[in-house]
Amino acid sequence: MGKSALAMDLALRFNGEVINGDSRQVYRGFDIGTDKPSAEDRRLVPHHVLDVVDPEQQFSAADFVRLAVEAANSILERGKLPIVVGGSGLYLKALVDGLFPGPGRDTEIRRRLRRQAEAEGLESLYRRLEATDPAYARKISPQDEVRIIRALEVFSLTQVPLSVHFSRTESSLKDVQTVKIG
Secondary structure, three states: OOHHHHHHHHHHHOOEEEEEOOOOOOEOOOOOOOOOOOHHHHHHOOEEOOOOEOOOOOOOHHHHHHHHHHHHHHHHHOOOEEEEEOOOHHHHHHHHHOEOOOOOOOHHHHHHHHHHHHHHOHHHHHHHHHHHOHHHHHHOOOOOHHHHHHHHHHHHHHOOOHHHHHHOOEOOOOOOOOOOOO
């Protein structure tokens, strides 16, 4: 039995509704290869956070958390059980563990850091990260350009290391009992 089938079974047994946690199923038209629930399944059990944005739109983990929490609260208000199912570890982690309270993207800073990586090598950015946030630098690969740039971007914007931001992270579900099935 797959994740979606299990979620359907649980929803039918325990008066629940399903909240999609798959990062591709949020997009309209991404039906092939994502195992979206069938029209029949959607008639039997309400599904939320499914087909909510067009493919050309950006949708972040923060967007997912906001919509998932809204859906869960609405489901609970109706006396039903919210069941989150999905394949995106990032979305589920963001929902259960929270997102750090740092700044959003800054395209100009990212562009500048990418140019520096191209000109001087990614190692130069990693050394800079080691100097500003040694705790986070130890957790990631020196070849992880995306995470290195994000950490330096956040530090540039806040003068606070990303590892400190992470330590201040709180879950949107901190007062909710959750059960994880994997």
